[in-house]
Amino acid sequence: MYNSSVIGGSVSTSDSRLFVYEVEGLGSTDGSAAPVRQSGSTFVTVPYGRMAEETRRIMRMGGKIVSIRAANGNNSTAPVIQSAPAASKPMAETKAKAKKPGANVPINIYKPKTPYLGECLSNDALVAEGGVGDVQHIKFDLSEGDLTYVEGQSIGIIPEGTDDNGKPHKLRLYSIASTRHGDDVDDKTVSLCVRQLTYKHPESGETINGVCSTYLCNLEPGTKVKITGPVGKEMLLPEDPDAKVIMMGTGTGIAPFRAYLWRMFKDREREANPDYSFKGLAWLFFGVPKTPNILYKEELEEMQAKYPDNFRLTYAISREQQNSEGGRMYIQHRIAEYADELWSLIQDQKTHVYICGLRGMEGGIDEALTAAAAKTGVNWDEYRRDMKKGHRWHVETY
Numbered sequence: 001m002y003n004s005s006v007i008g009g010s011v012s013t014s015d016s017r018l019f020v021y022e023v024e025g026l027g028s029t030d031g032s033a034a035p036v037r038q039s040g041s042t043f044v045t046v047p048y049g050r051m052a053e054e055t056r057r058i059m060r061m062g063g064k065i066v067s068i069r070a071a072n073g074n075n076s077t078a079p080v081i082q083s084a085p086a087a088s089k090p091m092a093e094t095k096a097k098a099k100k101p102g103a104n105v106p107i108n109i110y111k112p113k114t115p116y117l118g119e120c121l122s123n124d125a126l127v128a129e130g131g132v133g134d135v136q137h138i139k140f141d142l143s144e145g146d147l148t149y150v151e152g153q154s155i156g157i158i159p160e161g162t163d164d165n166g167k168p169h170k171l172r173l174y175s176i177a178s179t180r181h182g183d184d185v186d187d188k189t190v191s192l193c194v195r196q197l198t199y200k201h202p203e204s205g206e207t208i209n210g211v212c213s214t215y216l217c218n219l220e221p222g223t224k225v226k227i228t229g230p231v232g233k234e235m236l237l238p239e240d241p242d243a244k245v246i247m248m249g250t251g252t253g254i255a256p257f258r259a260y261l262w263r264m265f266k267d268r269e270r271e272a273n274p275d276y277s278f279k280g281l282a283w284l285f286f287g288v289p290k291t292p293n294i295l296y297k298e299e300l301e302e303m304q305a306k307y308p309d310n311f312r313l314t315y316a317i318s319r320e321q322q323n324s325e326g327g328r329m330y331i332q333h334r335i336a337e338y339a340d341e342l343w344s345l346i347q348d349q350k351t352h353v354y355i356c357g358l359r360g361m362e363g364g365i366d367e368a369l370t371a372a373a374a375k376t377g378v379n380w381d382e383y384r385r386d387m388k389k390g391h392r393w394h395v396e397t398y
């Protein structure tokens with residue numbers, strides 16, 4: 001049994017196209033749409049100018065947008081969000097394969113040729129005095145467009161200017177550090193956590209600043225920035241509020257984890273997501289060079305103090321702490337320290353592992369878990385491959 005309704009009678013843009021959203025899982029609506037049932041789909045007709053707003057509203061209400069298509073009579077036929085493939089596979093295969101997450105997640109709403117112009121609202125230093133390098137928390141306004149996203153996705157930034165060949169710069173990807181509701185929980189912003197890349201020229205020794213990271217770290221509030229995306233389904237958070245979420249991050253790899261942890265533990269987020277009341281376990285391993293480099297330290301420790309049974313926080317501070325062999329404490333040493341406990345957690349099907357940050361950090365983590373799994377007669381490589389197939393092992397390193 002389907003219901004159908006039209007959202008937003010007045011269209012604020014000159015674009016009069018209408019789109020039909022197929023939505024699942026809405027219990028009731030806030031009155032702007034016809035009542036719907038718990039099971040089955042609802043079809044909602046949305047004017048072009050209200051699409052972003054309506055998507056947010058549906059997500060807030062716990063609904064899932066299964067597909068979006070142009071209403072009859074529209075010129076456009078391009079789907080905005082891909083629908084999940086029909087379940088037509090044989091039973092055995094369907095059973096063996098874990099359901100791929102993210103079928104309803106927004107992707108590529110803004111492409112490089114037609115980026116969204118988002119105003120920088122704030123740009124704040126994250127590294128405290130005495131720390132190494134520059135890392136900034138940068139917030140952009142999304143209220144003028146249709147860009148929606150979920151925790152674990154990234155956006156693209158196209159820096160101003162041209163490259164050595166006189167061509168416009170290519171986009172760079174950045175993990176989103178805010179929840180889908182944004183830092184102000186008003187569905188109007190997106191935030192990034194960006195480290196300025198600097199390195200020495202291999203021959204001349206001259207210091208070179210990365211193009212896009214330098215552009216972003218020096219942005220003045222008020223500047224409009226070309227934004228693309230969102231992209232990425234690798235780092236999505238399981239919807240299960242009882243999940244066990246193990247996060248291993250270095251440096252700006254904290255960005256998606258900040259979004260997860262806010263969603264799980266921040267008061268205003270919990271109010272905004274009544275269907276996601278996290279009761280599982282979140283365990284963050286965070287590797288940084290020095291204490292002043294613990295990005296978002298206060299927020300993390302505040303959440304940990306408030307939810308001590310649900311949130312464990314383990315730092316690896318390489319230049320201040322020593323590993324068991326007297327060397328610098330890197331994240332893999334902390335993983336090795338807790339490897340038996342982690343291995344036992346990992347065997348629970350509700351456990352997801354996320355790795356984000358420096359490229360190459362997986363190697364040390366694998367080594368530690370190989371030893372722990374071997375003690376129970378399990379080959380870690382094979383086990384990790386199965387976890388990956390089951391969408392429980394998530395890596396985004398750069």
Ligand SMILES: Cc1cc2nc3c(=O)[nH]c(=O)nc-3n(C[C@H](O)[C@H](O)[C@H](O)COP(=O)(O)OP(=O)(O)OC[C@H]3O[C@@H](n4cnc5c(N)ncnc54)[C@H](O)[C@@H]3O)c2cc1C
Binds near residue numbers: 197
């Ligand atoms: C999915 C994804 C998510 C990401 N998320 C984040 C994030 O949340 N925060 C963040 O800060 N970054 C993130 N990045 C990295 C980001 O996309 C950029 O790569 C980074 O900011 C550098 O871009 P840039 O334009 O400043 O550097 P560029 O000007 O593009 O310079 C980078 C290039 O410089 C060269 N180079 C770099 N280091 C050296 C060296 N030591 N010696 C010699 N040559 C060198 C290499 O050729 C390299 O390709 C992410 C990347 C990906 C793929």
